[in-house]
Amino acid sequence: MNTSVKMILVLTIIATLSGGLLSFWDAFTSPKIEEYRQKEVKKAVKEVLPSAENYREDIKTAGPYTFYLGYDGNELIGLAFNVKGGGFQDIISLMVGVTPDFSQITGLSVLDQKETPGLGTKIAEDPSRKGDETWFTNQFRGKSPFPEIYYVKNKKAEADSEIEAISGATISSQAVINILNFHIARAKEAWSNPGQADLMQDCDEKTPDQHIRISEEDALFNVLPSADKYVKKEAGNFKFFLTYNENKISGIAYRSEGRGYEGPIKLLIGLEPDFETITGLAVLEYCETPGFGTRILSDPSRPAEKNWFLQQFPGKKISPALTLIHNKEPGLPNEIEAVSGATVTSQTIINIINTSVPEARTAFQSIK
Amino acid sequence: MAKKVTLKEDFLKGIWKENPILIALLGLCPTLAVTISVENGLAMGLAASFVLICSSTLISILRNLIPKQVRIASFIVIIATFVTIADRYLAAFYPDISKNLGPFIPLIIVNCMILGRQEAFASKNGVGRSILDAVGMGIGFTLVLIILSGIRELLGSGTLLGMQVMWPSFSPWMVMILPPGAFLTLGLMIGASNWINDRRAK
Numbered sequence: 001m002n003t004s005v006k007m008i009l010v011l012t013i014i015a016t017l018s019g020g021l022l023s024f025w026d027a028f029t030s031p032k033i034e035e036y037r038q039k040e041v042k043k044a045v046k047e048v049l050p051s052a053e054n055y056r057e058d059i060k061t062a063g064p065y066t067f068y069l070g071y072d073g074n075e076l077i078g079l080a081f082n083v084k085g086g087g088f089q090d091i092i093s094l095m096v097g098v099t100p101d102f103s104q105i106t107g108l109s110v111l112d113q114k115e116t117p118g119l120g121t122k123i124a125e126d127p128s129r130k131g132d133e134t135w136f137t138n139q140f141r142g143k144s145p146f147p148e149i150y151y152v153k154n155k156k157a158e159a160d161s162e163i164e165a166i167s168g169a170t171i172s173s174q175a176v177i178n179i180l181n182f183h184i185a186r187a188k189e190a191w192s193n194p195g196q197a198d199l200m201q202d203c204d205e206k207t208p209d210q211h212i213r214i215s216e217e218d219a220l221f222n223v224l225p226s227a228d229k230y231v232k233k234e235a236g237n238f239k240f241f242l243t244y245n246e247n248k249i250s251g252i253a254y255r256s257e258g259r260g261y262e263g264p265i266k267l268l269i270g271l272e273p274d275f276e277t278i279t280g281l282a283v284l285e286y287c288e289t290p291g292f293g294t295r296i297l298s299d300p301s302r303p304a305e306k307n308w309f310l311q312q313f314p315g316k317k318i319s320p321a322l323t324l325i326h327n328k329e330p331g332l333p334n335e336i337e338a339v340s341g342a343t344v345t346s347q348t349i350i351n352i353i354n355t356s357v358p359e360a361r362t363a364f365q366s367i368k
Numbered sequence: 369m370a371k372k373v374t375l376k377e378d379f380l381k382g383i384w385k386e387n388p389i390l391i392a393l394l395g396l397c398p399t400l401a402v403t404i405s406v407e408n409g410l411a412m413g414l415a416a417s418f419v420l421i422c423s424s425t426l427i428s429i430l431r432n433l434i435p436k437q438v439r440i441a442s443f444i445v446i447i448a449t450f451v452t453i454a455d456r457y458l459a460a461f462y463p464d465i466s467k468n469l470g471p472f473i474p475l476i477i478v479n480c481m482i483l484g485r486q487e488a489f490a491s492k493n494g495v496g497r498s499i500l501d502a503v504g505m506g507i508g509f510t511l512v513l514i515i516l517s518g519i520r521e522l523l524g525s526g527t528l529l530g531m532q533v534m535w536p537s538f539s540p541w542m543v544m545i546l547p548p549g550a551f552l553t554l555g556l557m558i559g560a561s562n563w564i565n566d567r568r569a570k
Contacts (some may be wrong), residue, residue: 003437006435007435007438010433010438010442011438011441011442011445014430014442014445014446015445018445018446018448018449021449022449022452025456026456029456029457029459032460032461033456033459033460033463036459036460112467114470116546117404117545117546118524118545118546119542127525
């Protein structure tokens with residue numbers, strides 16, 4: 001027989017037999033593997049929702065999160081969900097339980113980790129503390145995840161959001177805390193606003209430079225003229241940052257969001273106390289189309305002033321409403337020039353401001 | 369009579385004279401990486417032996433059918449098949465061990481010891497001798513892994529197979545369960561085997 005034909009024939013036969021054998025073996029083992037995985041998840045859910053009398057197999061998905069619901073009778077008393085993030089060496093996967101309002105952690109369990117044996121692995125099991133091997137995760141029970149969890153070293157954790165770090169495994173301890181701080185806040189958002197949650201998932205799959213996120217505190221300096229000292233106040237759906245000048249409110253900033261072209265756009269809007277004049281605008285989060293929507297932050301066609309779009313806002317008047325104009329310099333104090341190629345994104349930002357300012361003003365009256 | 373001695377040698381050479389780890393220095397990656405506990409070492413040794421024995425058997429049966437141009441490709445497909453079987457088996461029935469060993473079970477596919485035995489022995493010898501060779505090599509590989517992981521677990525965690533054996537005040541040597549501990553212990557074991565061989569030769 002021709003060698004080439006023989007080669008092809010032999011390899012084909014071997015590969016076919018191998019494939020057949022493996023598909024049979026897979027059918028045999030898959031149910032067992034899946035069963036074990038389910039058991040692990042169930043065990044972890046029970047562990048992190050200790051007070052759920054009859055944990056019901058209710059699962060609700062919102063964006064990237066899958067929530068397991070814990071009930072006491074018919075009352076929802078806790079949510080458990082799986083979160084993942086980078087550890088010292090590999091991904092750490094956690095199951096975290098919270099009260100339905102996300103104000104308290106009810107339990108934490110490590111599903112998977114590949115930290116340094118003997119050091120980072122103590123986040124899951126610490127053999128040096130006999131009888132209390134899971135002390136690290138146990139201490140999260142009852143802690144408040146907001147504003148954020150932080151760690152202390154070599155002393156007992158006391159405060160509401162304080163966690164004692166593992167000595168010799170500070171990075172792994174910090175990694176667990178970072179994962180929780182990031183995901184609990186986002187899961188809360190996804191839980192209370194499932195519509196946004198789907199967009200959140202789309203955004204998560206995009207590249208990091210397309211998906212921008214900055215914190216409110218960092219942005220505050222850009223939207224209020226003097227933001228060295230600020231006070232946070234909540235009213236209605238709004239969280240206000242207030243700056244004072246000789247006991248009088250000198251600036252107000254608040255967060256608002258809307259749907260952009262591809263995902264949510266979150267803004268921090270700075271205003272004079274009369275809610276009439278904009279003092280500044282910052283984008284906290286967006287994931288717009290690279291090269292188009294992203295021009296609202298960085299426009300390559302105007303290299304000298306890449307963020308000119310946002311720079312237009314300080315001094316603009318909101319009443320009656322901001323108006324988008326195209327391809328000409330704005331003349332009136334309520335006109336904003338659109339970014340060509342990013343009209344949808346520009347319009348979204350205008351809309352967010354126009355709709356949120358009156359609502360924010362009403363909410364703000366209640367503080368006064 | 370002479371033939372019988374050869375068969376015995378086929379079997380025994382893997383355990384000491386041509387031990388895959390101590391003498392041939394093959395398959396060191398899993399050897400160093402997974403031997404932090406005896407349980408891991410034993411599981412790794414058995415999984416690799418299973419793959420080795422099955423592959424050697426099959427390949428020595430097929431040795432005259434496989435054209436030599438595609439022999440390596442055929443070996444790899446056959447080895448990969450058995451590795452996948454072992455991997456799924458562990459994941460289904462010993463999930464904790466499977467979790468501990470992580471990617472090192474799938475990586476048996478590229479273990480030089482296994483491919484080496486196919487190329488050097490199973491593809492040139494009969495089924496009976498190939499099985500003996502594979503069993504001997506598998507035992508040699510597993511024994512070294514058990515000893516290596518035994519030393520590391522004993523000194524690094526103070527336990528053997530998860531049971532406390534060192535006195536309570538014993539403070540574990542952290543370095544033994546970290547990668548340097550694997551290199552140090554393996555180096556000393558190879559040194560010791562060379563020393564014994566030298567003494568014997570004299």
